[in-house]
Amino acid sequence: MTVFTLINISLLAILVATALTVSRLRALYEAAMLSALFSLVTACLFVLLDAVDVAFTEAAVGVGISTVLLLGGLALTRSREAVTPRRRRLPGAAVAILAGGTLVYASQDLPAFGSADSPVQRHPLTDTYLHQSQEDIGIPNTVTSVLASYRGLDTLGELLVVFTAGVAVLALLGPLAHPVDARRRDDLDLVDYRVLRVISAMLMPFILLFALYVLFHGDFGPGGGFQAGVIFAAGFVLYGLVFGLDKAQQVVPRVVLWALIPFGLLLYLGVGVVNMLLGGSFLDYDTLSSDPAAGQHLGILLVESAIGITVAAVMTTVFFSFANRRATR
């Protein structure tokens, strides 16, 4: 127990130190790298809390793709933050201190860390999710059951958030907004580095295979559509960085990518609509088969795939939209 506490305390200390450093840094590249560190430490804390699915997502999204997107954004703009006058920093500081103070005040009456008789543990919800779900859905990883079935609408909503982000980037930065701004093809010349080229070509099948594994293994272990989609996207981004954006867009043409963004969402929605036509509620996967558990399995597999498709397509599109633009410093 003491070792556990010590690890927690030291991770939390690193987290605080990283956050303070990020807020003081003016160089944005360094800040982006340190926020990746922040996410990594957060992911470690999630592992300690036994929330491996969340940790996996944090590692894939927070450390991986969002750092890549931050750097992609920074390449288009200045990479040094302008200094805010001291006078104008005061309101922000006041809000931060007030919010922090309220958090500390509230923490006094929160259930003890790890307590077995906290309201969350005592609520029948927890028992249903942990035990009843084995009968109703029959998936060992209850996180997937909660995410894709019990609270499937929230997950559809989160997918819609990702979709919205993709649409927003297309509208503001994408070739739809400025088709003439395309970057010249000789801007990226990482392909001249033989080691880089050979290693990334070798890694590519493994990355994509791992993404598929994460997607289809989400029923049994940590993983699922969001993580898989992000890993897919990371694979394409790596390919695009090394072999050039033109090559990457030959592999997955832009038109296909843009069709995949709405396709995943429509697939998710379609599953729900089929449930309604079969006489159930929206997203009631029981209706998909005569055996409710089999129906749940099928439904969850379909929606996880739908999530993977849209997330991968959005993340890749966002990165290519950034990379395709000429820097306007």
Next chain:
Amino acid sequence: MTAHLPALQVLVPLGCAPLCLLLRRFRTVTWLVFLLAALSSLACAVLLATRVDDGPLHYEMGGWPAPYGIEFVVAGFNTPVLLVVSVVAVVAAVYARRSVGDEVDDRRAPLVYTCLCLTLTGLLGLTVTGDVFNAFVFLEISSLSTYALIAMGRRRRALLASFRYLVIGTVGATFVLIGIGFAYAVTGTLNMADLADRLTDLDGNRALYAAVVFVFVGLAVKMAVFPLHAWLPAAYGEAPSAVSTFLAAASTKVAIYVFCRFAFTVFGAGLVFTTMPVGEVGLLLAALAMLVGSAAACFQRDLKYLLAWSSVAQIGYIVAGISLATAAGVSAGYLHVINHAVIKGALFGAAGLLVLRLGSARLDDLAGLGRRMPWTFAAIVVTGLGLVGVPPTAGFASKWALVSALLDAGAWPVLVAVLASSLLALVYVGRIVEAAWFRDPPADLPADQPRAPVSMVAAVWALVLLSVYFGIDASLPGGLADAAAAALLGTGGA
């Protein structure tokens, strides 16, 4: 299919969003898809409104009973909001075809319709959901798509306006999430009715107090309550006109509804208004919002900014009514939600007509145009009188309800603020009239300006006539508002 109505209310616009993106090559088709989303939403809202008299309707998502799954709840307290959002969406859709075509370039117009579908989905979902975390998800959808829509304004300043709103709006949404997290930690549930049940035996829990504070401060950003209104003027001023029309009429109203839902049916009026001083703080901020908003509106040079500042003041009226936490007060707040949505939608629509013809909505450019564009300016005057609260306009009906509710509660200082704000409203509406009718038109005004498109004028006038009707016969909005107040203050969890 009627059992599915609460779900269809949200799902049809949701499905229309990816369709718009898929069909982006056909601009007219994407517009039709958005129009379809708005019309279906209106149809669902009307059907639902006729059915809630027999008690609230529940819809269990995924077939999982609440609190294990997510439920949608339609009751007296949210049908008025559904109707307002849907009506405004239909009007905005009719209006958008020419307005978006003029202000946004052709390649991006389909994405505007996609984002409009997304915003509509988010606002409707936020209104019907009976689950606090699900509410946060829909809040995110509506917020993100709103940022994108504002950024598509015709001037580069739109990007800055959108970025500012994004930063402050994200902080607000995070506060809401922290508050929801605390509420979950002390109860173990996310279902609104279940939360309300379990929160009753948590007297004096500090985490619960913090939850209330975080949720309400976060929502106050979305409601644009003074002093968290700073994002609103630039956001509404710079967004494309069709978007300003839709957002000004619908988006803050939904945030206000969510505030009511949390205050009365989740945390409970006892905790929020008796134990905690939310009512007193609300009245104070409302009074300040009325004075500051109306005063700032008097000094604006751009019509859209003027209208946006006036919105800050009008939100003050609504917040004042709700903060009283009496049946009369909440009913007055709801009535003004309905009336102000209709009035402000019409006014922003009229401002968009001016942008279309003049390329700007600066007051100086309106000089002497009253006779050139009689229909547009007649619309502005009729609805402008509603802003002031002159009888027999819709604005008078809701202001009268508010004043009598304030009198009953003995809130004299707020009453003074309402009257002062109304006088200031007379000043800023007067400035528009003065510019349009009592100034000489510039000598070099080109004679052959394009005529305003019929569809846009018709959309604006539909709202104008609706506001006139609500002024003469307030039984429809009044009945809805009374039912809403009864549903909120009566049963609790519903």
